[in-house]
Amino acid sequence: MVADMLAWVPSFAGSVAAMAQHGAEAVRGAAQEAASHGPAVEAAGAGVGGIALPGMGSKLYGLIPLLPLLGCAVCGLLAALKVKSKLPAWMTVVLLGASFILTAVMFNDVSVKGHGAPVVSHLFEWIRVHWGMGERATSLVANFAFYIDSLTCLWMLFVTGLGTLIALYASEYMSHDVGAGYCRFFAAFNLFVFSMACLVMGDNLLLLYLGWEGVGLCSYLLIGYFYKKPSAVAAAKKAFIVNRIGDLGLALGVMLAFVHFGSLEYSVIFEKAGPYIAAMKAGRLEEIPAIVQLIPVLLMVGAFGKSAQLPLYVWLPDAMEGPTPVSALIHAATMVTAGVYLVARAYPLFLLSEIALPIVAWTGALTALLAATIGMAQFDIKRIMAYSTVSQLGYMFAGLGVLTSAGAGFHVFTHAFFKAMLFLSCGAVMHGFAGQLDLRKLSGVGKVPGWRIVSMAMLVGCLNLAGFPVITAGYWSKDMILGGAFANPHMQAIGWILLVTAGLTAYYTFRVYFRVFAGPVEYEPGDELHAHGDDGHGHDGHAPEGRATTGHASEGHATSEHFHPHAPGWAINTVLAVLAVSAFAVIGLRFIGGHEGWAADMVEQSTARYEGAAAYEMAGGHAAGSGHAGASGHALFFGFDAHKAMMVVSGIVGLIGIAAAFYLHYAGRTTAARAKADALLPAMGPVAGWAQHKWYVDELYDFLIVKPLWVLSNIFHLIDKLLVDGLVNVLGWIPRAMGGVLRPSQSGLLHNYAVGMAGGIALLLLIVVLVTRS
């Protein structure tokens, strides 16, 4: 089978262009055949190892995940060969670029030409167990097959697009590790894109689960990239285990879905859920079994783990131990949106549950608020960005919960661009200032020669995150969610929480910008200064030595006078410039297509479509037709249309936040450290301290869960030694005590045992025979 695949890949490589042509035609045909709701299954060669011949149309899309997988394999090979060049990076950029081009082809075929009619592309059979016969024949089937609709395309476009750009950025950022961890980094990077593609493109819940755990593994490997640093190892472990808690929920949800619907494939599940959807639309909620309502609740647990929502968000801020490109790609732009994707993909099931979407909405809103309050009090700029990611993910979930899946989808897309850019800008600072991330020790970076592009990119990113009115994409996407919340008569409270959070977000975002990039030029390098001399910047491995030799810290201070920040090179600058331009270009997407823009259209074409009825609306006593979509069901915001009112109100709130940051952190500031805000901190009393300590959530978990479990495990260990094994030992003594007479036979010599045993067996058989004969 593997040989098949290997033979098949080069045959493609020769004629990708021709294949693309083929693919496009075949898909067009398939899409035309397909009814607008049924998937166009194109699996002619679906036998064992059934990779069909080239020219099978949609099979071309299989290359989108396979190219990064190939990249991973080659990087592994290069690592084994101890290659000491930037080859892995260039190869990754090329392969991911090709993957992006194929994604664009796929987008063109499926979304533009096919109007989002789902296409199923079968690669090969993964798991199949069958039983029963006749009518009761059932099988558990999970294939390597891809379900491609507009939602898939929306996600894959930014996954592969940003993946390519960030790989280019990382080629420079990771250059100090060339020959050491460079291959390892890019192998995991490629594996990540492969897993993410499986997650997003999989046609069944189990392939999604494969991708889900796969991205978790890559996240683990990349957070722990600097593996000599204990904090990085701990953070990696924490990320994996916390994610696993969510994964258990997801796995149980998948099992429940299988046991109830008899299939793992989306197309079958949604088809079988059809009667329930009809019942829900007619307001007959009693016809929907509790089991069906439970499935989304379990899936949601997985989503909250992967997307860092309450109560499982604690791993994401720690994940910043990884190299910054990883933080940008995995922990900001792509992987953490997997939970949002899952909810959007399974949206029909979520709509069936009376409780699932309200829980999603409330969790999202509360996470958004909590993370924003923590973000306001942090000093590490990368951590601030991490909390802002948690917070923005909260917005996306809230968007899904208040039934504006289109807004959530658009926010995922815009957020991916501007958050990646923010992280990459922070990374450039970290790279150039020897690991310095403390906003109290950096000031006026934008005025340092060579830092103009970074500073501009940062400004664009901050404007987006803060939701600066009209000219930023972040404003438009956030606005859709806020508008949706206020327009939903059940979710007004969510709207208020999100509105307050918008103000806080604008404040903490520009707190970073005004302190680090504006103001007087003054900076202090980080503790990786010594690394300049020998093997590059080495963010890795030097921690123990750095601590051991106390001379370093003082040396760092001494040299900070003549420390010259290391300005970013062309790769970093290019990537930041491209991202800055795209972040603006994304605004255009709001104004093409339908009345809510292109991304909304993409979501509307997919399973995440909201068709004007959700179980919790129906349960609230609203008859069919008076849901959110009907104009009559629109809640008003102080007498105004919620969507229009929000455009004004959220813009004002954002500006207030920025103004507050300007006043507290910029106006009149003469040095890096002193800002008016610092004087405020003592006045706030313990609250500021609590926020700085992240509301002690980590400590709480440690106290309530980890410690008791540790104690319990030790008790178990003791029980095992004393009680379980002790009992056995006591039983063992009895014959020994009795057998004192027979001691000579217990010689411990093996031959005796062997002979004795054979004799024993013979004796037993003899007894049995005699007994039965007599």
Added chain:
Amino acid sequence: MNELYLFLLMVIPLAAAGVVALGPAGREKSVSMAAMLLCGVITLLLLLAFDWTRAATMQFEASVAWLPRLGLSLSVGVDSVALLLIALTALLGPICVACSYTAITERVRTYYAWLLVLQSAMFGVFAARDLVLFYIAFEFTLVPMYVLIALYGSTNRKKAATKFFLYTFTGSMIALAGLVYVAWHAAEMRKGWSFDIATLELAARTLPASAQGWVLAALLAGFAVKVPLFPLHTWLPLAHTEAPTAGSVILAGVLLKLGTYGIYRFAIPFAPAAFAEYAPAISAVCIVGILYGGLICWVQTDVKKLVAYSSVAHLGFCILGMAALNTAGLSGSIMYMINHGLSTGALFLLIGMIYERYHTRNMKELGGLAAKMPVWATFMVFFAMASVGLPGLNGFVSEFLCLIGAFQADGRWGAGSMGSGLWGSGGAAVPGATWGSLGPWYAGVAGVGMIVAAMYLLYMVGRVVFGPLVEPAGHGHEAHGSESHAAPGHGSESHAAPGHGSESRATTGHGSESRATTERVHGVLPADLNLREILTLAPLAVLCLGLGVYPTPVLEAINGPVQKTAYMVEDAVKPRLAGERAPAGVRPVFDLGGHEATNPDGTKPKEGEVIGQ
């Protein structure tokens, strides 16, 4: 010729053992390697010659009359399940020889001879179609294993070996009582002795309900010790920790599977209705084992003990799947046997490689080895992930199937798959829904084991593979001197090491002891893995990946026997249910392609029936 293959598998290692024990010195390694590889080739031929379309039927059957008057014969034969386990044994054979090349330096002859005898006995267990042959082979695995632990183990080896022997021997004596009882019952029925397993299976159907319960109890007592199921597991950590690497690999890889295989081959067929009745209780014990074993792993400091306890947790999943008694669960369970052998076997190999270099298994003395041994570290992370059950690697498929089997087992018997109906979609009340019903709570609580597995395995990886480099005393300076000669490529990396020598917490007495042996070993072994070591791991890694990405061929191969077992249990349960709850209905007649038809009276015509009359 095909008929001879199975006998050859048993004879070749025995003959080779004789050659090793009596032949010229210095040839032990090559002779045993050749014998193991020859067995591997024969297994390959068997795999090729096997008719996979009739996987549920015994193939390569052969029988040699032994004591016909007593119904004793040496008969062999395999279905796909037994054949796959033979393949696992054959694969681990050469690996065990290869991993002992430098580890065993004294009494080499005895070592390899017993290793070969053990191999022969293990083949015998899986190939046997005769109860006596099975039991002799089953018990005879104890002796070589006892020697391997008692002579070649580490400090506490005598105690561990004796405990291993006595504990499992006691268990199997009880199992023997159960087996003999079934044979006696068959003899009563048929007016003549037969130990043919197929004949006994049929005869066991007529066992009265209470007797079935006792048979089950006896068989479980023997096989559960071997698996081992909580709370009968305490011999395992001790035996594993003390055993030499090859011993641990075989113990985890194959010997524990004798228990699970015994349950699959004897406990279920000999007492199907009783097994179904007690399935919830058996599952509960498994779940306790999963969580209890997993949490104990988490607080270990001895890395080998950690992996040993993980077997308790892992095989809990395996038996949970078996207790589901439906196709998904049983398939998962059998896959689990193979997968656990591959991934846990590999973990023991990896730990053995560390032990050979550092002479410690204490995680407080080891740390951050990725810096020094990148190849080893890569394998370690890989196999740890396979063990965690990462999708895409082998462990996931079996774990998921076991859990989904348990989830599905709602006590609705029908179509060879308990609970194939749409779960939770209402419908008529199920008669006897308590029989064998597990359901989502079992799967959910057992699923917590997935989190615990991540906790302890990542704790181990985080400790040993990652973090700052920590090496035991005596390995900072001396070791590096000799090592940089052996592997010049690692010279630059070893600079970091001396600083950590003083950090280690080894007692000085131990330090001097290990220093003495260090010099010898480090003359042979480079800092990172050598080619031989990589080659012992590579096949396991390839299979872990292969079975994770493409498990369908194996699942298809075992589907026949598994469905047959599921139908058989259902056939046995239905009349009992009917007698208990409702008037007896018409017994369904199943005729599945490739499987024997079931007569209305619940008996099956079998080829093997001639034997022993």
